[in-house]
Amino acid sequence: MKKNPIIPFILIMAFGIGLIFFLSMEGVSNKEEIAATEEAAEGGAAEGEATAGSFDPEAFAQGKCISCHGNTYEGQGSFPALVGTALSEDEIKDVLANGKGAMPGGLVPAENIDAMAAWVKSLE
Known part of the structure; x- marks a missing residue:
């Protein structure tokens, strides 16, 4: 029986799409924490500067x-x-x-x- 060489690429693609999906769900559940971190960075000083x-x-x-x-x-x-x-x-x-x-x-x-x-x- 001859194996199809495309199957490993399809499996890698499916794994990658699944990984992206689950990581985006992690980001959604932490959106308040991420927003607070970004707000603190924007409210603070730029690089090399200070308040x-x-x-x-x-x-x-x-x-x-x-x-x-x-x-x-x-x-x-x-x-x-x-x-x-x-x-x-x-x-x-x-x-x-x-x-x-x-x-x-x-x-x-x-x-x-x-x-x-x-x-x-x-x-x-």
């Missing part, structure tokens, strides 16, 4: 600044070093708020500019 009470300038810089200023903030290409900058803290605040050269303004939320400028100035 005003818990702003972490270094974590923010890791998410936003290293792509231009380098992993060690010592500058790269036409982007200046943040380490040992000659700018005053007020000048740093102005650059963070309004941008300068290739750096756009508004990367740092307004309520966190003071903390970010102090952190940049502390890089020595």
